[in-house]
Amino acid sequence: MSKILPPGDQRRLDDLLSRFTDDAQHMIGYPGTHIIDFSPLAPFLEFFLNNIGDPYSASTFRLNTHEFEREVVTWFKQILRAGETDVRGYVTGGGTEGNMYGMYLARELLPGGIVYYSEDTHYSVAKILRMVNARSIMIKSRPDGEMDYDDLMRTLHLHRDVPPIIFANIGTTMRGAIDNLETIKTILKDLAIARSYIHADAALSGMILPFVDDPQPFGFDAGIDSIAISGHKMPGCPMPCGVVLARQAHIDRIARSVEYIGTSDMTVAGSRNGLTPLFLWYVIKTLGHEGFRDIIAECTAISDYAIAQFKAHGITAWRHKNSLTVVFPRQAENTLKKWQVATQGKDAHLITMPHVTRNHVDQFITDLVAATRKTETQKTAIPA
Numbered sequence: 030m031s032k033i034l035p036p037g038d039q040r041r042l043d044d045l046l047s048r049f050t051d052d053a054q055h056m057i058g059y060p061g062t063h064i065i066d067f068s069p070l071a072p073f074l075e076f077f078l079n080n081i082g083d084p085y086s087a088s089t090f091r092l093n094t095h096e097f098e099r100e101v102v103t104w105f106k107q108i109l110r111a112g113e114t115d116v117r118g119y120v121t122g123g124g125t126e127g128n129m130y131g132m133y134l135a136r137e138l139l140p141g142g143i144v145y146y147s148e149d150t151h152y153s154v155a156k157i158l159r160m161v162n163a164r165s166i167m168i169k170s171r172p173d174g175e176m177d178y179d180d181l182m183r184t185l186h187l188h189r190d191v192p193p194i195i196f197a198n199i200g201t202t203m204r205g206a207i208d209n210l211e212t213i214k215t216i217l218k219d220l221a222i223a224r225s226y227i228h229a230d231a232a233l234s235g236m237i238l239p240f241v242d243d244p245q246p247f248g249f250d251a252g253i254d255s256i257a258i259s260g261h262k263m264p265g266c267p268m269p270c271g272v273v274l275a276r277q278a279h280i281d282r283i284a285r286s287v288e289y290i291g292t293s294d295m296t297v298a299g300s301r302n303g304l305t306p307l308f309l310w311y312v313i314k315t316l317g318h319e320g321f322r323d324i325i326a327e328c329t330a331i332s333d334y335a336i337a338q339f340k341a342h343g344i345t346a347w348r349h350k351n352s353l354t355v356v357f358p359r360q361a362e363n364t365l366k367k368w369q370v371a372t373q374g375k376d377a378h379l380i381t382m383p384h385v386t387r388n389h390v391d392q393f394i395t396d397l398v399a400a401t402r403k404t405e406t407q408k409t410a411i412p413a
């Protein structure tokens with residue numbers, strides 16, 4: 030078997046690399062990023078690594094990174110304010126798996142419970158709710174993307190006999206809105222609801238709020254039962270991954286002993302990526318708490334810079350407190366495509382992830398304004 034790639038295929042790889050080099054310079058609309066050099070981890074590509082099973086139990090299969098995975102979970106436990114609360118978790122394939130895990134735990138704890146989630150919730154959640162066969166009700170969103178608490182209150186009131194499972198957004202996909210956990214808990218208390226479950230979808234903001242001075246409630250100290258974060262968003266892992274954490278008592282309900290792998294399993298998947306925990310561990314050890322504080326402060330300054338630049342060009346743009354998602358009116362479709370800007374309805378957004386510089390913002394707004402002017406000129410041109 031030849032070990033050398035035929036020249037035609039090598040050329041295709043070279044072309045792909047050059048396309049990625051260019052496209053990465055025009056990516057301001059999605060929450061992926063590139064912060065540090067991961068090449069010191071390249072030697073680990075030589076091994077078949079599989080983190081199958083419970084990262085907290087010894088397994089017959091030893092080519093895993095469970096030890097590093099546990100350290101990653103411990104770090105997240107600390108930034109997510111678990112304190113002395115018994116919380117565990119594992120490294121997932123992404124935010125979606127973490128949300129699925131939260132819904133799975135909630136359904137096991139409250140079988141027959143109703144899941145409440147807002148209109149601005151990530152599209153994958155409806156898919157998850159079908160998979161776990163959960164009864165669910167969509168709650169209205171306010172115009173800024175946060176849950177409409179009056180609608181939540183009214184709807185919960187109608188179903189007071191069924192335990193609620195609240196799917197709270199800690200940073201919505203499109204507008205970065207944060208559902209208020211304190212308000213949600215007050216509503217549950219006012220309605221005298223004794224049994225409930227709160228899952229936090231903190232895909233991006235779970236790695237922002239721990240590093241700002243005045244965060245909205247987001248962690249275990251705010252009464253959540255589980256939380257999911259994406260590892261390829263703010264931590265900048267170059268492949269999809271994530272972290273899910275939950276109260277140990279909920280995890281215990283689903284953990285099963287599996288003879289074949291010689292360990293217990295409390296995860297959703299069978300085989301699990303052994304490299305991603307190493308990448309997350311590496312970024313945490315390299316940057317640490319202080320590194321992320323600095324990064325978030327700079328990203329926030331660039332968000333404000335973007336809003337000011339939009340304003341200077343007569344375009345209204347805004348962001349939620351502690352959010353890096355800058356929302357502006359959808360326009361000039363080709364320019365949005367060029368810069369990989371996400372849209373929904375009348376809104377577009379850019380996200381000032383660590384790789385987005387003031388220079389990117391300037392270039393994008395210049396492109397956007399020029400394209401919008403051109404369209405307007407064409408519209409108003411009087412036919413000869």
Ligand SMILES: Cc1ncc(COP(=O)(O)O)c(C=O)c1O
Binds near residue numbers: 125198200233269271
């Ligand atoms: C709020 C929110 N939840 C969940 C997800 C899904 O996360 P992932 O892409 O890591 O599966 C996203 C992705 O953008 C998101 O923005």
